[in-house]
Amino acid sequence: MLFRSYMTGPDGEITISLPAGEYQLKLSAFGYVSKLVNVEIIAKQTVSLAVEMELAETYSVTFDTRDAEGVPRNSKIAFPDVPIDGGNTNGSTFVAAMPGGSYTAEIFSVGFERITISFDVNSDTHLHVLLKNLPEFLVVDHGKKDLSNEIYYTAVLDRFGKRYNVVRKIDAEEINGYETVIWFTGGNAGKKKIATPEEQA
Numbered sequence: 277m278l279f280r281s282y283m284t285g286p287d288g289e290i291t292i293s294l295p296a297g298e299y300q301l302k303l304s305a306f307g308y309v310s311k312l313v314n315v316e317i318i319a320k321q322t323v324s325l326a327v328e329m330e331l332a333e334t335y336s337v338t339f340d341t342r343d344a345e346g347v348p349r350n351s352k353i354a355f356p357d358v359p360i361d362g363g364n365t366n367g368s369t370f371v372a373a374m375p376g377g378s379y380t381a382e383i384f385s386v387g388f389e390r391i392t393i394s395f396d397v398n399s400d401t402h403l404h405v406l407l408k409n410l411p412e413f414l415v416v417d418h419g420k421k422d423l424s425n426e427i428y429y430t431a432v433l434d435r436f437g438k439r440y441n442v443v444r445k446i447d448a449e450e451i452n453g454y455e456t457v458i459w460f461t462g463g464n465a466g467k468k469k470i471a472t473p474e475e476q477a
Contacts, residue, residue, distance in 0.1 A: 282383040286338045290472045296319040299314070303329065308329040311327060313325065335375075335399055336373060337401045338370070338403065339351070341407055348369075350440050351364065351370075353383055354381065356382055378397075379396075380393070385451060393405065410441070413440035413441075413456050413458060414442075414454040415430060415440055415460075416443055416444075417444060418445075441454075
């Protein structure tokens with residue numbers, strides 16, 4: 277048995293050339309119930325097939341993001357792999373309407389680690405998300421192939437038992453959550469700079 281996958285256009289239509297014979301088609305789209313359709317293709321004839329898809333049942337998924345003390349925190353929720361709009365908890369909760377299935381959500385709150393969670397939806401769901409505080413230090417290394425500066429700084433931080441994250445790039449919103457940023461741009465190795473919170477402001 278031969279399996280092939282095809283994708284319709286934005287209008288939901290597609291034209292496929294197939295050898296004569298009997299086929300079973302499985303139609304699926306996000307947010308709809310999958311459907312099996314049998315069709316017979318006759319040589320030198322065009323077969324038109326119109327299929328009405330049934331909306332899948334959706335459930336309410338509530339995201340509740342809090343810090344280690346149990347205080348609600350404003351967080352951004354995003355769903356990178358599916359066409360569902362994310363949103364903000366606004367210091368309380370965020371509720372999304374989602375069809376049954378398996379999902380991944382990315383959660384970001386200033387001053388806390390970015391979190392990725394996986395979860396299943398088969399009923400109304402309430403997700404309690406514990407946010408983790410960022411480490412004191414952030415090492416930003418734009419040196420690309422030369423990692424000598426990164427190795428130097430992380431070795432010093434390790435020696436003094438300091439927690440840190442290392443990144444190649446970061447946006448302004450994320451960087452604001454760190455107390456101290458060590459930023460190496462890849463220029464003269466002698467020009468190392470540690471940015472204090474006052475300098476970041």
